[in-house]
Amino acid sequence: MTVATYPPEATGAAFALDKMIIARDQTMLAVQRIAKLLQPGITELQAKQLAKEELERMGMQRIWHGSIIRFGRSTLKTFNQPIDPDNVLQPDDIFFIDLGVVWEGHEGDAGDSFVLGDDPRKLACAHAARQLWQEVKEKWLREQLAGPALYHFAEQRAQAMGWQLNLDIKGHRVSDFPHAIYQAGSLGDFAACPDSGLWILEIQIADPAGQFGAFYEDLLVREE
Known part of the structure; x- marks a missing residue:
């Protein structure tokens, strides 16, 4: 049996950039809406159920990757590690949300970090993840670098900012659903x-003391 092979940036016949942007915007909106629902005392398992209910209210077509919500020390975990279902959100916690949702046949993928309370280090960590993401995007726009160079830059900037970049998390393809048939590998390895x-x-960073981390992800897109 012959297995079809595709270029790493292949798309399906239904692909449309404007629909990718709609999917991105809807997914990021869902991240923000779900974050507002999470209150101290909730568990990661309960948070995941709340996320599912909110996505259904918003009219999603389907989830294309499982919703990830992590609290406290679990923010150091990578995508493939299971959630801690009994981990409870604390009044002064940091947490992040990572959603992969299909809207209009296209894959949205967005993630952001949030802080309850006013712990300055946790607030700084969440802010740094967003800032670092933006700096890498601007580097891509200005210099048209390949994936390895983008993540090398991200690692250097994270260190300069006082954080540790998790290089096991290196980005990935999205497209009209399902992108997985293209087997494009990670952004950080795309030459x-x-x-x-x-x-x-x-972008996933950690406090050098290893107590918590922060996460931010979004679509790389040139928006005129």
Whole structure:
């Protein structure tokens, strides 16, 4: 049996960049809405159920990757590690939400970090993840770097900012659903400048003391 092979930036016949942007915007909106629902005392398992209910209210087509919500020390975990279902959100916690949702046949993937209370180090960590993501995007726009160079830059900037970049998290393809048939590998290993609207840039950083981390991801897209 012959297995079809595709270029790493292949898309399906239904692909449309404007629909990718809609999917991105809807998914990021869902992240923000779900974050507002999470109150101290909730468990990670309960948070995941709340996320499912909110996505259904918003009219999602389907989830294309399992919703990830992590509290406290669990923010150090990577995507493939299971949630801690009994982990409870504390009044002064940091947490992040990572959603992969299909809207109008296209894959949205977005993640952000949030802080309850006013712990300055946790607030700084969440802010740094967003800032670092933006700096890497601007580097991509200015210099049209390939994936490895983008993550090398991210690692250097994270260190300069006082954080540790998790290089096991290196971004991935998205497309009209399902992108998985293209087997494109990670953004951090992609040896060309990533095209607009096809790749998710992921940034996960950790406090050097190893107590907590923060996560931010969004679509790399040139928006005029």
